[in-house]
Amino acid sequence: ARSEQERLLRVSTTLYVGNLSFFTTEEQIYELFSKTGDVKRVVMGLDRYKKTPCGFCFVEYYTRGDAENAVRYINGTRLDDRIVRTDWDAGFIEGRQFGRG
């Protein structure tokens, strides 16, 4: 299962984006991450109970190359004064957008 997970990460077009402000919106994420390519979807991480943004999201691209460029150029720069951190994600699955409250 571990090697399967590694394989998924190598071909993934989805990024986990962390260290966001609770006030950062989906619109802002779109604007920033569209700078490296066409974004397929953004899934905002939500507080399990209050259903409000809680500092992370998933950004899915159509191509691996666009996602790689986001890791290269957007990771480590700022949005709403916070340094954006990106990580590869094996692919968003419904339910994972709910963080701990």
Next chain:
Amino acid sequence: KRRRYAVEPQALEVEDGLESLLVRVGEKSSSSLERNLETLVGLLEQDLEAYKAKIIQILLDCIIRMPEKSSIYATLIGLINIKNYSFGGEVVEALVRQLKDAMKACEWEKGRYTFRFICDLGNTRVLALSSVVQLMDSFVQSGSENDVPQVRKDWFIFTVLGSLPFVGKALFEKRSGDLDRILSMIQSTLEKRKKTHVGGLRVWLSDDPHPQEEYLDCLWAQIVKLKGDGWVEKHLPHPYMSFHSVLSEGVTHNLPTIIPPPHHADHSAAQLLLFPYQGGGKVPLEYMVVEVIISELLGLPSSRYLEVFYGSLLIELCTLQPSTIPQVLAQATEMIFSRIETMNVDCIQRFSSWFAYHLSNYQFRWSWGEWQDCLSLDSLHPKPVFIQETLAKCLRLAYLQRLVEVTPESFAPLHPPKAEPVYKYTQESASSLPGTTAAHNLLAAIKQKCTPDEALKVLEDLPNPLTVDGSGDPPYHPLQIEVFTQTLLYLGSKTFSHSFAAITKFHPVLKTLIQTEDAQICLLKNLHQVWLKHPQMQLVLIDKLLKTQIIECAAVANWIFSRDMAPEFTRMYVWEILHMTISKMSKYVKKLSQEVAETKEKLKKLGEESEESDKEGEPGDQRPTEDALEKLEEKLESALADQKNLFLIVFQRFIMILSEHIVHCDTDGKDFHTWWYFWTLGHLKQVFMLHEEQVNKCKDTLETLLFTPELDSNILEVSDMDLCILY
């Protein structure tokens, strides 16, 4: 003795060690470069025979990837050549192969660095200077051929000129007759050179305060100056000078004759770079670095890398050198802003977008107050427009209150509006509108999770304003479209995701209501009304509607040039939408072309296989059929027709609107060179630049149908310059 198996772990270790040593030579170190080179030569000597191929490959990579260190590698090879003459010869052979391959593969940068390095070997007694002269001759010859594109010829001349700072002095001292001959050949070639395209590639429209020189003329002037100085300069490193007496014992090799491959049609050399400079303390490095990055960002027809790459690079530099780079960058920004009314429109847009991104990384802190004077200028003057558009871009990365806080109160007229929807049917005057009752019913129905069919039912009884008595059903129903789209978008207005979900759920309703291009334009008009204050929402929704095939690219183009959009016509987001639309079309065409090519390839292979034997295909293996190929080809053909149609619409509308403007001004006895004209002509150029590859394919049609000699010369000039670049 070491064994020669590349797979041996020990051998791999040695190879890695060699690579690291070779790559790092010339980096900062506790001992001198001379000492390091001597040590390296000593170390390499042991492994030279066993790892020859690997060492040569590493060296070839190093000179391409670190051209700033090429003289160091030339020195290294010179020193090795003295101890091992045959190794020197093999390096030369490998370089010649690399140069030829690079030219064949149109890898122009690689070819240029290889050429320059070969010339540099003339300084370290690896190559005879007569060979260097011979190579230059062959290149200058190729630079003055007839019947090949200018860009190809320019590359040869540029390459030779770019290597002269490195080898000019040696040639001057030992081969001055040859050098003079080469220079005068270049001069006469440059004098004959056509420069029609130059106007189209100008970032600045004015030569005041600094004339904008064309890159080859500029380089030529520098070489002439260098010649005047006796080929002495203080900026390039010449590490071989310290080894002068050792190297003078070297026995030189000769180059074989190198004839550049002939031109073939898909050679398109992109714009070329200034040659990289290594300054180390002698030149104001921060200024040069910032200037090179910004000039690359603003490069025409487009920047070589993603715009955000330059943005993140500048942020990185500001972090690494916080005491210098931010100030230099601010000065550069100030300088560009002060001249912005003479800048190419696409460059203004890129500059604004970069600036907003940069500011968002630095709390939007900027000496905004110093730009207050611009507020009294014409509202379409590039300065206030730049500020307004930059703030609009900033808003997308932040929120309105933030921008209000950082800018002076007087900037209020330039602030973007709060990004909220305008829903017609809850406004005060709504009660008298014909669609209000239906809209309210629809609101309630959708909130109660009605099906698409039920939603259509709600719209059923609305009267069609296009109905003319006794002439049947009109082609579309503007009121139904208005009530439905306004209500749907309003309900989904919370976020992009809400809007997307609404469009997906009610896709069947949209498909039912929208079946003609006029209906599509009507939908766009309503979308625009609801989201007038939220340009980014307009962009992503139109993107979504294109992807879900509710609207077509041609409708977007026609809508942008429609009367309803006239008030927004000079806003940047409108053009962002147009370029997104054109790019989408181009991507689709490319994807289909690729699929057709792949399917053909597969069919060919299958044919060959079945001739060999009648193997059964593996179960589940998707075997393409002739039938499938035919369908794909039909699809591609119709996509190509759509694409051509799209460009025809865009260019025709541009021509109409510009010609109309010129005629109107003439009738009123006014100068037509207004700011509106500046922006519109600039956006026309922008279409040429951003989509050059695709426009190029329709060049003939465009020239026959649209850009005919009868056209106003001001408009024709743009198309002439730009169609010329496309070649």
